[in-house]
Amino acid sequence: MKTTLEELQAFAAVVDAGSITAAADQLGQTVSGISRALTRLERKLDTTLLSRTTRRLQLTEEGEVFLGRTRAILASLDDAEEQMAARRARPAGRLRVNAASPFMLHAVVPLVGDFLAAYPQIQLELDTDDLNIDLLERRTDVAIRIGALRDSTLHARTLGTSQVRLLASPDYLARRGKPRQVDDLAGHTLLGFTQPESLNRWPLRCGQGDGWTAVPHIAASSGETLRQLALGGDGIACLSDFMSAEDRRQGRLVQVLARDTLESRQPINAVYYRNTQLASRIGCFLDFLQARLGAGAFG
Template sequence: MKTTLDELQAFATVIDSGSISAAAEHLGQTASGVSRALSRLEDKLDVTLLQRTTRRLELTEEGRVFLAQARRILTSVAEAEEQMALRRQRPAGRLRVNAASPFMLHVIVPLVAGFRALYPEIELELHSSDQIIDLIEQRTDVAIRIGTLRDSTLHARPLCSSRLRVLASPDYLQRHGVPTTVEALGGHSLLGFTQPDSLNQWPLRHALGERWSINPSLSASSGETLRQLALAGEGLSCLADFMTLADQQQGRLVQVLEAQTVEVVQPIHAVYYRNTALAARITCFLDYVSERLRPERH
């Protein structure tokens, strides 16, 4: 026979209250009912959890170990119930969302109409920034972060992931030729980021390693700017699938050096501070986005 939540609750409440009678009062039960729940729990586990004397209750070693597990289970159930309660409410109010401009344009914006139709009382406020922002300074509720997260006090929820590829337009490749080796990139126009330098380390396998450091012929601070330059035939760039997948599928951008490309998958997270007043809005928004990301982005 399996342990029940009522038995776990009785056990934890007895410890927190200090006595069976106090626990019974807190739970709205009889002292005999709580005592029977404890006995059933011990019988099922085949251990003694509490040493009972006429003056006090004392946890056994097994009781201390089990109590920690019981508390985790009860906390998880309480959190799940809270989330369901929030879902039953009709979320309303302003939700400020920040993301890098490519993610905002290619992922968030196409989902806005459906989200607003489903949650008309949530007022979305969308901001784009190609730098990592301070959520409090920028009065932001949710920020989308691409790449490995730094240590943070923020809560993080994984949304999806996205591969990096070296891409160019067919027009550029027709005019300048298709590079067949990593070393041949030195003779091409390379489109890179102004900062950070890590974004100019392309995931290409060569004789000395699996990263090729480029010296950009043309630099930009935004991935969307680099995408537009690549589409215009200005050179090769290393960009994420989430912003170029449609371009690749429709032939506007073509992957080069595919055999030499190391599979690098960028994790994409939503980060936020836990705020009860915002919990329903944040949960609804992140659920909606994560459920509708195309499989190719996972």
């Protein structure tokens, strides 16, 4: 059987306090509890640590040796607890964050400087992947996912939402004309996703009800690829505001079919394992993103 921390604490307290009764008062335990802890410890070690008389307790030679080791173990534990308390007060350590490349580039990277200025003892490790990953396999602390969540093994915190809308470059619209109604899209080059197919369900009000399924002429796995194609005048894309808001502000992309577009907001969630205690370095990162990516963050 292994020695327990409770037994070590009882042994050291008895030596320091001079009696089992005083040690019990010091540790807030019963006299019988301290006595049993000492008995178990000596049985496990198969040696006598304290010589007991009616008047006092005295360390044996073996007890003197074991006391030194006990004090070192308890001091090491105290030091570890102090370090953890310091990390909670001042988060530190490596933080591995995963997100789809468009979100990482347009939403996370612009905030990195401010975050590290506030938390200089955190080392960020940024990983991009356009498909959902296994957090454990990739040794990821937190992943940011756009859209509905399906993995029930993960704990999620909502960071914000982002509107999606149809966009094209002024150059494309000058060459091909601006669609006036949903049916006009049949005469245009559509830019869409290879997967999942649900991303090609555009938020348009049409005769078949709410939602219109686009059949892409050019398909890509990454939203950033579709954004670059749209900027290059290659077609109409349905993009989220987190990656396209600045393009609209600068006039590089303009919205089409605004009157026929339904309000469709994609949820932005940070996920981590449910059985993971939220470390301070993760918590401060999520708090920071939530404050910056709240309502109105993407215009």
